[in-house]
Structures are given as C-alpha cells and as structure tokens.
Amino acid sequence: MESQTKPAIELIDNDGEVTLSIGGEQAMQAWERELMWASADMLCEYGRDFYEVGLGLGLSALRIAENPATRSHAVLELFDEVEELFRDRHPHLPGNLTVERGDFFQRVFALPSESIDGMFFDPALDMEVWKDEALWARTMPEVVRALRPGGVFIPFFSTRPELRWQYVRHFRTVRVERHRYTAYDTTEYTHGTSGDAYIQCFRKD
Numbered sequence: 001m002e003s004q005t006k007p008a009i010e011l012i013d014n015d016g017e018v019t020l021s022i023g024g025e026q027a028m029q030a031w032e033r034e035l036m037w038a039s040a041d042m043l044c045e046y047g048r049d050f051y052e053v054g055l056g057l058g059l060s061a062l063r064i065a066e067n068p069a070t071r072s073h074a075v076l077e078l079f080d081e082v083e084e085l086f087r088d089r090h091p092h093l094p095g096n097l098t099v100e101r102g103d104f105f106q107r108v109f110a111l112p113s114e115s116i117d118g119m120f121f122d123p124a125l126d127m128e129v130w131k132d133e134a135l136w137a138r139t140m141p142e143v144v145r146a147l148r149p150g151g152v153f154i155p156f157f158s159t160r161p162e163l164r165w166q167y168v169r170h171f172r173t174v175r176v177e178r179h180r181y182t183a184y185d186t187t188e189y190t191h192g193t194s195g196d197a198y199i200q201c202f203r204k205d
Contacts, residue, residue, distance in 0.1 A: 007022050007023030007079075008021075008023060009022050009023075009079055009085070017030070017031075017184045017186065020056055020057055022082075022124045026188050027124040028056040029183070029187060030057060031183050032057075032059065032157075032181075035179060035197055035199070036060040036063065039060060039120060039156070039157065039199050040060045040120065041067070042152075042175075042177070042199060042201055043064060043118040043152065043154050044064060044069050044118075046117050046150065047069075047116075047117020047148065047151060048117060049070075049115070050064050050070060050072070050074075050117060050118045050120065051076070051111070051146070052064065052073065052076070052121075053076050053120070054076075054077065054078075054122040054124060055075050055083060055099060056082070056122060056124075057086070058086045058090060060120055060122065061073065061086075061099075062093075062094070065094040065096050065097035066094055070096055072098075073094075073096055073097050073098070074097075074099075074100055075100065076104055077099055077101060078102070078104075078123070078124075080101065083101075086099075104123060105135065105139060108143060108146070111142065111146040113145050114145075114146070114147065114148045115148070116146055116151060117147070117150075117151045118147070118152045118153070119146070120154050120155075121155040122156035130166070136167075140167060140169075140170040141170065143170070144171070144204055147204040148204070150203065151203070152202060153171070153201075154200065157179070157197040157198060159195060160198070161178075163176075163200060164200065167202050168202070170202070171202035173202070173203040175203065177198070177199045178196050178197070178198055179196070180194075180195070182194045
C-alpha cells in the first residue's frame with residue numbers, strides 16, 4: 001500500500017507537545033503514552049511472542065519488549081525515517097526487540113501460521129485504505145492464521161464506543177476496556193480532546 005511519493009516525516013516538539021508527523025498529518029503524539037502502555041500490557045497477558053505493525057514513537061514497542069513475560073517482539077515499520085527517529089531517541093534497545101521494514105499488506109501473507117501470541121496494530125494509513133472492504137477481507141484472515149489459538153489482535157485505541165468493522169467479523173470474542181484520556185488542544189485525530197478511549201482486544205478462539 002506504499003504510495004509512489006514518499007511523505008515528509010518529522011518529529012515536532014512544540015513546548016513539550018511531541019508529534020510524529022507523516023505527510024503533514026499527525027500520525028502519533030506523546031500524550032497517547034498511557035493508552036499505548038495499557039494496550040501493550042493487555043497484549044502481554046496472552047503469551048510471549050508478539051508482533052507490532054507501525055513503530056510510531058515506539059511507546060508500545062518498548063513497553064511490550066520490556067515486559068518480563070515477553071520472549072520476542074518484532075515491529076514492522078514502513079518508513080526508514082520513523083525508525084531512525086526512534087533509534088536516535090532510544091539508542092539502547094532490549095535484546096528481544098527487532099524492527100523490520102516492509103508493507104504490512106504484503107508481509108502479512110508471509111507470516112508463519114500460528115507463530116505469534118498477539119499482534120498490536122497501529123500503522124499510519126490513508127483514509128481510503130481504512131475504507132477498502134476488499135483489502136480488509138483479504139488481510140484479516142491472514143492475521144487470524146498467524147495467531148496461535150487464544151492469541152489476540154489489538155488495534156490502536158478508539159475514541160468512539162463502537163467495534164471496528166474491519167476486524168470484528170473475524171473474531172468471536174472481543175474484550176473492551178474503557179480509559180480516560182486527555183489529548184493536546186491541537187490534536188486533530190480524536191473525537192474531542194478529552195473523554196473516553198476504548199481498547200479493543202480480539203481473541204482467536
């Protein structure tokens with residue numbers, strides 16, 4: 001799904017308000033830390049070997065890798081610059097953490113069957129990708145295939161109390177936790193700058 005023109009990627013620190021910008025859009029902000037940690041901690045309840053799509057600021061990646069239960073954690077990132085920014089900020093990484101380069105919508109087909117206990121999913125995607133029903137119909141069965149029985153798929157939090165259609169039809173069991181959040185006044189990708197956020201955990205039966 002990589003576009004022909006590579007987007008501009010930068011890390012912006014505006015008086016302590018940290019934003020990862022991709023193509024001029026807010027891809028991730030540092031205020032998300034508590035939600036990312038809660039998502040990571042939930043993931044780590046379900047096993048030892050994990051996979052993450054989208055590195056971002058690395059908040060969840062480090063949290064997962066540093067959990068005592070984690071044996072291996074691989075992160076797939078599309079853009080070199082995102083990894084470079086992350087490594088500049090975190091030069092010494094846990095030994096069980098690896099960062100791979102690639103497009104998830106291609107790489108998912110190569111993931112070994114029943115090879116991971118959980119996947120955390122937080123890539124920066126264009127809106128047309130989110131709306132592509134045929135793409136998700138092809139992709140999600142591959143995610144389920146890669147999960148071990150009892151394994152889980154956790155996408156990034158939602159600020160709407162609704163299950164995401166891209167995922168819900170592929171799982172029978174869903175766990176949802178509600179958390180309070182407060183974003184920056186300049187945050188553009190949440191429904192309001194404070195309120196309830198929902199972490200959705202889809203489990204393979």
